[in-house]
Amino acid sequence: xxxxxxxxxxxxxxxxxxxxxxxxxxxxxxxxxxxxxxxxxxxxxxxxxxxxxxxxxxxxxxxxxxxxxxxxxxxxxxxxxxxxxxxxxxxxxxxxxxxxxxxxxxxxxxxxxxxxxxxxxxxxxxxxxxxxxxxxxxxxxxxxxxxxxxxxxxxxxxxxxxxxxxxxxxxxxxxxxxxxxxxxxxxxxxxxxxxxxxxxxxxxxxxxxxxxxxxxxxxxxxxxxxxxxxxxxxxxxxxxxxxxxxxxxxxxxxxxxxxxxxxxxxxxxxxx
Amino acid sequence: xxxxxxxxxxxxxxxxxxxxxxxxxxxxxxxxxxxxxxxxxxxxxxxxxxxxxxxxxxxxxxxxxxxxxxxxxxxxxxxxxxxxxxxxxxxxxxxxxxxxxxxxxxxxxxxxxxxxxxxxxxxxxxxxxxxxxxxxxxxxxxxxxxxxxxxxxxxxxxxxxxxxxxxxxxxxxxxxxxxxxxxxxxxxxxxxxxxxxxxxxxxxxxxxxxxxxxxxxxxxxxxxxxxxxxxxxxxxxxxxxxxxxxxxxxxxxxxxxxxxxxxxxxxxxxxxxxxxxxxxxxxxxxxxxxxxxxxxxxxxxxxxxxxxxxxxxxxxxxxxxxxxxxxxxxxxxxxxxxxxxxxxxxxxxxxxxxxxxxxxxxxxxxxxxxxxxxxxxxxxxxxxxxxxxxxxxxxxxxxxxxxx
Numbered sequence: 193x194x195x196x197x198x199x200x201x202x203x204x205x206x207x208x209x210x211x212x213x214x215x216x217x218x219x220x221x222x223x224x225x226x227x228x229x230x231x232x233x234x235x236x237x238x239x240x241x242x243x244x245x246x247x248x249x250x251x252x253x254x255x256x257x258x259x260x261x262x263x264x265x266x267x268x269x270x271x272x273x274x275x276x277x278x279x280x281x282x283x284x285x286x287x288x289x290x291x292x293x294x295x296x297x298x299x300x301x302x303x304x305x306x307x308x309x310x311x312x313x314x315x316x317x318x319x320x321x322x323x324x325x326x327x328x329x330x331x332x333x334x335x336x337x338x339x340x341x342x343x344x345x346x347x348x349x350x351x352x353x354x355x356x357x358x359x360x361x362x363x364x365x366x367x368x369x370x371x372x373x374x375x376x377x378x379x380x381x382x383x384x385x386x387x388x389x390x391x392x393x394x395x396x397x398x399x400x401x402x403x404x405x406x407x408x409x410x411x412x413x414x415x416x417x418x419x420x421x422x423x424x425x426x427x428x429x430x431x432x433x434x435x436x437x438x439x440x441x442x443x444x445x446x447x448x449x450x451x452x453x454x455x456x457x458x459x460x461x462x463x464x
Numbered sequence: 465x466x467x468x469x470x471x472x473x474x475x476x477x478x479x480x481x482x483x484x485x486x487x488x489x490x491x492x493x494x495x496x497x498x499x500x501x502x503x504x505x506x507x508x509x510x511x512x513x514x515x516x517x518x519x520x521x522x523x524x525x526x527x528x529x530x531x532x533x534x535x536x537x538x539x540x541x542x543x544x545x546x547x548x549x550x551x552x553x554x555x556x557x558x559x560x561x562x563x564x565x566x567x568x569x570x571x572x573x574x575x576x577x578x579x580x581x582x583x584x585x586x587x588x589x590x591x592x593x594x595x596x597x598x599x600x601x602x603x604x605x606x607x608x609x610x611x612x613x614x615x616x617x618x619x620x621x622x623x624x625x626x627x628x629x630x631x632x633x634x635x636x637x638x639x640x641x642x643x644x645x646x647x648x649x650x651x652x653x654x655x656x657x658x659x660x661x662x663x664x665x666x667x668x669x670x671x672x673x674x675x676x677x678x679x680x681x682x683x684x685x686x687x688x689x690x691x692x693x694x695x696x697x698x699x700x701x702x703x704x705x706x707x708x709x710x711x712x713x714x715x716x717x718x719x720x721x722x723x724x725x726x727x728x729x730x731x732x733x734x735x736x737x738x739x740x741x742x743x744x745x746x747x748x749x750x751x752x753x754x755x756x757x758x759x760x761x762x763x764x765x766x767x768x769x770x771x772x773x774x775x776x777x778x779x780x781x782x783x784x785x786x787x788x789x790x791x792x793x794x795x796x797x798x799x800x801x802x803x804x805x806x807x808x809x810x811x812x813x814x815x816x817x818x819x820x821x822x823x824x825x826x827x828x829x830x831x832x833x834x835x836x837x838x839x840x841x842x843x844x845x846x847x848x849x850x851x852x853x854x855x856x857x858x859x860x861x862x863x864x865x866x867x868x
Contacts, residue, residue: 301747304746353489
């Protein structure tokens with residue numbers, strides 16, 4: 193197995209852990225409302241202290257996503273955003289000196305169509321540090337793992353509330369960079385509170401793995417970020433951010449960036 | 465056993481096609497479904513109960529009908545129809561929904577969900593849910609709700625809730641997405657009755673097995689009627705469940721030629737048809753790897769067919785395998801040709817086929833005309849056309865206006 197010790201994602205989490213800190217992982221839909229804005233938000237978030245971010249690659253049929261993220265994908269595709277254009281944006285952003293660790297959330301439909309070896313190589317070249325392929329479970333990921341490792345990419349795998357205990361440990365063993373722990377059975381979207389089971393389950397998982405664990409799906413406010421970070425290494429916030437971008441997408445870019453920045457700033461407070 | 469060749473879905477794969485490309489949240493439900501399905505098929509009691517349901521509820525076996533006047537009209541091979549249109553609820557879909565509803569009961573799930581395009585699978589699911597006392601919700605694109613108002617009404621009469629889907633093209637693919645999303649959140653108490661040989665393993669194999677009663681009966685009936693198997697079997701292919709059901713039990717009978725007919729729509733330009741096998745390329749959609757209509761970056765392409773049941777950008781993975789090994793030939797039939805074939809069958813035999821099945825009729829008639837009178841063509845008449853009458857009336861009216 194190729195050593196990922198040079199991987200930005202791995203480094204960020206080990207630095208955070210050494211400092212006793214937690215990660216807030218904001219999710220953005222690439223190209224929503226346009227790629228320039230996505231790039232500007234990424235730059236602003238890094239300035240505010242975000243160390244890891246997730247970038248959703250728009251897809252026509254995202255079955256794991258709720259209405260908010262799905263609508264943002266549909267709008268981005270309608271505006272002509274292609275996965276090639278997303279890679280170019282990331283390359284440009286990285287060339288500008290960006291240092292945060294960036295993970296692509298991408299459907300296997302896109303990866304397969306492009307051919308996995310080609311997609312992974314271009315993603316690594318552009319400046320992605322990891323991949324989350326939500327529709328590529330353990331059984332189907334066998335061919336992809338060595339490819340990702342060879343390109344220095346962390347293949348982040350997901351654990352669901354419905355995943356049986358032994359399988360959780362097996363997924364944890366394969367996941368690189370961090371483990372994406374899904375807090376609720378269902379699709380992405382904001383929720384009022386976290387199930388108590390989640391907190392217990394993450395604690396249990398931590399006993400079996402040293403790989404960082406981040407919790408996502410349904411996290412929408414600073415209180416939930418704080419609760420998650422009691423046990424996990426990080427909290428992933430998606431729909432709550434994407435919804436704000438949708439609400440303010442008609443504002444001038446700098447104002448939209450500021451609105452998103454303020455919201456994420458609030459989410460960062462409990463873990464500062 | 466001639467059926468064995470079709471039964472080998474190794475690890476959920478047919479050659480390179482199939483698999484289980486779904487979010488982790490669904491993996492344990494699919495594992496449970498696979499376990500229960502295998503156990504059920506090995507259980508004499510379950511098989512007997514399924515047979516009883518097919519007999520007493522679906523009204524099986526369906527007739528094998530010699531289409532004498534159609535044969536005379538064509539002047540070629542002898543044409544037989546496997547009358548799935550005479551099943552309860554009007555199509556082959558009931559075979560699968562009865563099997564899966566029994567499985568849902570066996571798994572202790574109290575609610576079933578389904579996607580539907582033409583509404584035939586939705587109706588068959590609503591019926592099964594009513595018979596077995598299960599709660600039922602059916603996802604249906606609003607474009608299809610418009611085209612298939614009668615079937616919406618039938619589902620609701622039988623106590624199902626029809627959930628309108630506004631995303632994407634508002635047709636079958638989008639209904640599948642929404643049903644999968646529902647299932648992600650409800651998987652503990654809900655079974656998803658997928659209506660075709662598509663989706664993640666074990667669905668393609670399981671649905672094919674539940675539909676194989678068509679081909680097993682047809683094989684026996686053909687031998688009784690003619691003392692031999694047909695030279696050619698023709699079936700329409702959307703997701704491919706009626707075709708898989710009639711092909712699979714005779715796939716090992718190498719002398720039987722098989723043709724699957726996809727929706728050629730308005731033209732063969734991407735977006736104008738739904739011919740995934742003829743014009744698509746390998747890709748991943750709705751949980752399995754198969755032929756898909758998509759753009760260069762893997763985004764699912766828009767599709768079109770006059771028939772809501774064929775209006776789907778993917779196809780079952782076993783068909784992809786049969787195509788690649790050359791066992792089955794896949795071809796297309798346009799909207800206009802399907803409507804002509806529907807009218808032809810109505811006039812010559814007094815049978816109004818579903819628009820889906822009319823695609824098979826058209827190709828069978830074309831091929832039969834080139835064959836010898838001592839040869840036999842078998843068409844899987846997968847459903848009846850009552851549901852399409854409004855749509856057909858409008859199309860015929862438009863034609864008349866154009867001609868005058």
